[in-house]
Amino acid sequence: MSTSVVPETAGGYHVDVVESDNNRMVLSMGPQHPSTHGVLQIVTEIEGEVVTKASPEIGYLHTGIEKSAENLFWSQASTVIERMDYLSPLTNALCYYLAVEKLLGIDAQIPERANQVRVLTSELSRIASHCVWLGTGGIDLGALTAFFYCFDLRERILDLFESAGGARMHPNYIRVGGLAQDLPAGFLEQLDGVIAMYEPRMRDVRRLLQKNPILQDRMIDVGIIAPEEAVAWSLTGPVLRATGIAYDVRKAFPYSGYDRYEFDTPTRTEGDAYARFLVRLDEMDESMRIIRQVRKALAEPGPWQLTDTKFAPPPKETIALSMEALIHHFKLVSESFRVPPGDVYQAVEGPRGELGYYVVSNGDNRPWRVRTRPPSLYNLQVLKKIALGELIADMVVMIGSLDPVFGEVDR
């Protein structure tokens, strides 16, 4: 036994690698560790290779987004809100605007085409986000090839966002009352390209990873979560469904016309990292199933934004001709619209689980409070529980299988 050298603690936790008695060791992993998928620090206590305690430390990416949103107009706040879950920004914006539309009382009047495009962008975001999870999760285990296949597919989807909204990552395409603009010419052909590309590409990726013996060895029976634990730790999304509970916000509380599409909720009962892997892969296929149905419906043109110019800006070409339109445009840009007082909780099924917004308005032109229910925060928190008794080398697998996004965890 070496003599125990316990250093000064900083902020309540040990920050250095410390030798201690009983072969016990405190090891700080992150926040600059490449496999933590962001700025996560995990202070682990290990005995030999077995983790006896893990305490994740978050907050390294805290940017005060909720405070910023309170100081922006209702329509401006979505620009910072899109930066929370930066892997599926349109899902964040959709959830926030659904809440605002409920407060305004216009949620039943959203045009059909706007709802279809909102569903389309949500599902495309889910596939793009899962592509990042799949690619980087493969890299964690040494499978480099799938990363390029996944990111290529994701890049095609981001091209779609760019052509629709003007930006790859944060298009700010969803607006109150509908969309920022109609789908551009050539978008549907581009979408057809992605749909045609999806199936052979995912077949390749599945062949590379799904039956791969190394990957199965590393994932099966690692980080097992029981269904009752999943409920107690507030897990949602693929992490919950991998334990056998088929809770999906799209089915349970349908929004934007999800009840009109045919899709299944993939579940597994094992609850380990491999089950989460399979659930996400099946989820991508279900998303593509929804996208195919939306694609058929999108062929019909139609209005994509409410015509109520009190909160939807008037068409650009009318501004030079109509005094009314110019006044509305000026009012919207200079002081935005006001939202009747009240509070509302709105949830959508994000790629990581139930993404919720609790929005409070006091009747002003800025939100009084925008509280996010970040699925990553709760999914990551369970690491404290599932890491116990596992090998330190499997920590990376468990983090990858929980799929946290730190823009959302820390906000």
Added chain:
Amino acid sequence: MPSSQTPPAGATALDPTAVRPDIADARVMRIVPAELQATLRRLQSDGFSMLLDIGGVDYPGREPRFDVVYHLLKLPQAEATIGEVGQPQRVRVLCGVPEDAPAVPTAVGLWPSADWAEREIFDLFGISFTGHPDMRRIQMPDDWEGHPLRKDYPLRGTARERTPRPSFALKSNVAAGTPASGRTAMALQKQIAQARARFDTHAAADGVAAAQSGANSAGAATTAGEAEPNELAERPVNLKSKDNTL
């Protein structure tokens, strides 16, 4: 289409939750901190098995000032689809917290997931949770002062307001018409001096040229010959005008 947006009563509502429109998003319950644990335990045994989120809201001027908001969900049974067991339900518990005693009993005993959410409210609103095993800041640094999501906390932070900042650091700090000072003024002086120097060399060259032309033609000598080159250089220089070459 007529606008569906009704103008709000008065400028702002002090308690928006009391005047909320009829939105069927969840069953809303309003309680005081003393009833909290009993309420949550009853709801949990009623089948609201998942604590989705705990959030905080600050309403300065209202009594009680803070709201701690619990979002609960009644899940379908394990390993059964939603269609088989009926629709899940939501309930929202608003717990008013007075400003002078900002403390609420913890829910960690009922749901372990309350840990980080309660720490975040403690960090950002300064409401502590009695009985919490690890009540310390989570998002902000451990030695941070103040609670950023309170409405009386400035957007850019208190430290920024305390720190004296030079006027050239941020353009918006300088009111229009303020004379430049410090490093900005020095930079301006340097630019003016350089412009003067350029002008002087040009003027001197022009003077020589004018003197030569004056010697050649008698008519031009009356205008160009009388003006000394140094006098021209003394004239004020307008840096914005392109017409400084005379």
